[in-house]
Amino acid sequence: MTDHITTERLTLRRPEMADAAAIASLVGDLDVSRWLTRAPHPYGLSDAYEFISAVQNGNGNTFVICVGTQLVGCIGTEGQLGYWLGKNHWGRGYASEACRAMIDRHFAQGHDEVQSGYFVENGRSRHVLEKLGFVRTSQEQARCPATGDCHVLQKMVLTKSAWEAPG
Template sequence: MTDLMTTDRLTLRRPGMQDAAVFAALVGDLDVSRWLTRVPHPYTLADANDFIARVEVCGGNTFVICAGEQVVGCIGTEGELGYWLGKNHWGLGYASEACRAMVDRHFAMTSSDLQSSHFVENAASRNVLQKLGFVRTSQTQARCPATGDCHVLQRMVLTQSTWEMIG
């Protein structure tokens, strides 16, 4: 599989240490990190360097989302589909576009169901996942590392057959 994907407006590429400062700035915004299940706040340059180093060593399926040359977010399917965008890039359709590319990639590699989840208060992520064909499966409590608050986490799943009908 390729290390570079393109969509109409985006390029998805592997992260490198050159991305660490931008990651720290974008995810360091509490308005972003408060919706994530794995990111502390504050999110420091050291956190970004550690994340990128793990991705570089382990390989995997994590990509930087770029609009032109500008880093706008990150996406991956490490166990489940997860993504974030910097706040200035919300509402532009980038999440849906990047997720479509990742779902295509996932089902080109395997026929296994694709999992994802979102905090129930995060209507934007819910809408992205529902547009892709994800359906709700279960709910659980999850602590947000950025805020320390507990939230209801909505788990979702996308099957290959649903993706083939929708995608």
């Protein structure tokens, strides 16, 4: 599988240590980290280095999202589809575009389904996942490390057959 994915407007590539400052700045915004199940707040440079190191030692399904050369977010299918975008990049369709590319990659790797989820208060993420064809499966309580609050996490799934169905 490739280390580089190009869509109409985006480039998805492996994160590099040189990306740490941009990642720390974007995830360091509480408006971003409050929707994530793994990012603490404050999120600093050392957190970004640790994240990049873990990705570089992982199975290769996590990418940074770039518009031109500007890093605007991150996406991966390590266990489930997860993504985030810097606040200044919300509402432009980048999440949906990046998700489509990662879902194609995921199914090309031989998987039959991909799971994802969102905090029920996060209407933007709900909209992205529903637009892509994900269906709700169950709910559970999940703690947000950035705020320490517990939220309802809506779990979702997308099957390969649903993804490939005309429609």
